[in-house]
Amino acid sequence: DIQMTQSPSSLSASVGDRVTITCQASQDISNYLNWYQQKPGKAPKLLIYDASNLETGVPSRFSGSGSGTDFTFTISSLQPEDIATYYCQQYDNLPVTFGPGTKVDIK
């Protein structure tokens, strides 16, 4: 199975800050990577698909990049409503696997 790692596991930032999360795959997954946001007590929400494509309706402050084994997720200007845990997910090979998550909160 493909193992996904994320860093950091948690972070605190101020409103307006640029926030970056990295995700690394244990082998080359091309661009078969998605990013999800999960707010406390809620179901996950798809934000980014195919590493860099913004899902319809998702604010443009969210972005993704990368290919191969190394990927980056960025919030360009952190907002209070962005408090959540963020997960990467690979789908290059079954089984689909998720990263362990990065918890983001406001400083």
Next chain:
Amino acid sequence: EVQLVESGGGLVQPGRSLRLSCAASGFTFDDYAMHWVRQAPGKGLEWVSGISWNSGSIGYADSVKGRFTISRDNAKNSLYLQMNSLRAEDTALYYCAKDNCSGGSCYYLGYWGQGTLVTVSS
């Protein structure tokens, strides 16, 4: 509006079985692959299983292979997960999720239900 409503969760003893259901509405169910994803209390997301629109392609996580069976009834707009030989480590909130791509599985999980809780304990 897409709606996914899971049911069938509950408290079950180790070794017993449970069948989860997901009622779908607001889209053409038989055009899309569907998935089950679970989340143990306080833990991350784990993909459990996925099934193509016509049930021709099915996949499972290693942790459930041989014990869980995914199925769908397109006439009833419903997805199912038969869970046998349940273990304590299967305790989780089980989400039903809709694949974003019609006619094939692209594994972008664009819509999720609110989940049904399965607790395996004696």
